[in-house]
Amino acid sequence: MAKISINLQKGTVEKEKTKGEVIVGIDLGTTNSLVAYINTEGFPVTVKDSDGKNALVPSVIWFNGEQTVVGTAAKDKLIEEPHNTIFSVKRLMGKSYNDIRDYQGFFSYTVIDNDTDERLVKVRVGDKFYNPIELSSKILFELKLRAEAALGMEIQKAVITVPAYFNDAQRQATRDAGRLAGLDVLRIVNEPTAASLAYGIGLNKDEVKTIAVFDLGGGTFDISILRIDNGIFEVLSTHGDTFLGGDDFDRAIMQYWMTQNVIDPQLLQENRALAQDLRLRAEAAKKTLSFQDTYTDKLNNYTLKLSRNEFDVLAEPLVQRTLDSCAAAMRDARIPLEDIDEVVMVGGSTRIPLVKESVDKFFGRAVDDSINPDEVVALGAAVQADILAGNQKDILLLDVTPLSLGIETVGGLMDVIIPRNSKIPIKAGRQYTTSVDGQIKLKVAAYQGERDLVADNRKLGEFVLKGIPPMPAGLPKIEIHFLLNADGILKVRAKELRSGVEQTVEMRSPYGIPEEEMGKMLLESIQNAKTDMKIRALIEARTEAGQVLQATEKFLKQNVEIFSKEEVEGVLAQAKGLQEAIDGEDKDLIHNCMEALNEYARPLAERAMDKTISEAMKGKMI
């Protein structure tokens, strides 16, 4: 194994020359993807295209009949062949059709559901269908080929990055895409974690730091707050907007030119090629204004002009939205701004001066932007790959789960096993039992969410634990065990401890949770907390009362000969009252009736007990 020492300040790696295996790091992006590795000099580098300039591979796939083309050539087909040219696949990973229905118009190609219960999305191209995993695998395969060409060796292993908020299904889908591309995916790593690693943050074992990773790309925005403590990376919080990025700045410039009557909006409606040209000029203007004060160009007969000041006015509301997210992330992380030690910039749009200045001001410190913001995640993934290759043993990556995980219990209640914001990897378990005599199987249904009723949460999957030996209700000891691994993938194990019967199932969320929805779910859980608590209390009272009634029935049957007719009728009358209370909505009434039944039955129970004891004693010596 090669020995590596990493220069902590710059995040560069010095390595003894090695001919060993190379594990690549891949940034599988919404707009662009990149692959990187640690070169023989020990530095993380990205794989460039054949002319050695550009490392960015547009995440676009063009279907040319049976053939597929990935990258810049595919991107060029976006206007010409919108139905055969697939972009933004990352937005579809692990998603159901319901999840994307509202922004269906965003895609110029056909997105439909896959006709299964899970209703996962698939994309129609011509008369063929592709799921997001297959589509992503084509991008990954292209990156694999590029790395193999650059390195002159076969590449089999990779680390792939995903946004910190990706859920189990989305991480699993990314892993599957890698596998389909012929890659052994050793680790799924959070993008902000990779960005930190590229800056060398966290590579020093004794380091304790809190950092903010601000990632503004072409179409999405994420802010993550990480704590790094002795080589352990922990995501304290994430926030963002899945529809906010460089494209919005371009659109704002186009709108401005239209309102300034530089160009006739009607004409743009009719002439799509002209509209596309104008969009490209708007992007060029934005990029120019990152290092110049004015932009001037001609498009046909139109003169296009924009100054930095004008652009700043257009950009301000968009930048403000990113700052609002930063404030939300800081609130969630429950730390003051002064605790942030470093702010790392990721994504091409962080080159916009107003973005940099505003983020500087917000966090009260100069941001870290010395590494190319387009490449920083891939470079960090390469550093992580190197750690996995065994060269940096002391580093462990740790994240948190964004939503609580639990199972359905009697009455449709959610019983949380792993609470939200738990650090992962994590193992947690709890014991349950049966509610019916002789029960030989038990349904285990896992959910994700914060609400008290599982119906309001998201189902991750279910299975039936079979072969429990028949026992009276309450006797079996069934341990439900959740294991959430470092990739955020959940394994659920159910084991009946008396008999040893067990089953383990890897859960996949049939529906990915878009970030906005995650926020919505959390908000709803807060808004409904009072009602949820009431419903939970009512259901719990009903369940307990139901068990009391069952026990009462059993008790009467077993002891019928020692009670008088009046006594039996008395118990039945109390039981009837309790049943009526169960059918109602008043939990206090249920408790009162349970109490009354218990009070009434207590002397009878004592008598029954005395009888049992005296029978047991008969003929026995003490």
Ligand code: AMP
């Ligand atoms: P990414 O998704 O991280 O590759 O980000 C791409 C986005 O960064 C696109 O919207 C680009 O227009 C934008 N971008 C790239 N270079 C610059 C620049 N110099 N100034 C402003 N935006 C840029």
